[in-house]
Amino acid sequence: MQEATRALGLKLNIYRATSEQELDAAFAKISQMQAGPLVVGADSFFISARDKIVALVARSSIPTTYETRESVVAGGLISYAPNFRDAYRQVGVYVGRILKGEKPADLPILQPTKFELVVNLKTAKTLGLDVPLSLQQRADEIIE
Numbered sequence: 607m608q609e610a611t612r613a614l615g616l617k618l619n620i621y622r623a624t625s626e627q628e629l630d631a632a633f634a635k636i637s638q639m640q641a642g643p644l645v646v647g648a649d650s651f652f653i654s655a656r657d658k659i660v661a662l663v664a665r666s667s668i669p670t671t672y673e674t675r676e677s678v679v680a681g682g683l684i685s686y687a688p689n690f691r692d693a694y695r696q697v698g699v700y701v702g703r704i705l706k707g708e709k710p711a712d713l714p715i716l717q718p719t720k721f722e723l724v725v726n727l728k729t730a731k732t733l734g735l736d737v738p739l740s741l742q743q744r745a746d747e748i749i750e
Contacts, residue, residue: 624651633662648673678724688718722746
């Protein structure tokens, strides 16, 4: 992301939070700076604080992308991320191979091959955003 924003002549601000207090402080800074779009990573704390993050984002009216479909279902704007169901299935395949005697070190490291685009049109409308029809047609799921 840093390289992409530099190439576009934009500035990337990174905010970290590992507790509810840090999350509140980060959003206070984001609101004060009137920051542009926000990206929320798939971190165990962010996943556990999903509803609070979605509420803070809504209050701040910030277009936000997430790394989990569940955040969009909870009211977030958009997510584009690996299909976790597919990844979990692959974990099961690997466990089966290991239980049959294969050495874990001999198994190849796999990268995700299936990604999901999920768009919440209700949230887009609340933010005053028009989601292009071409993006809607590419989405794996539209929430209305």
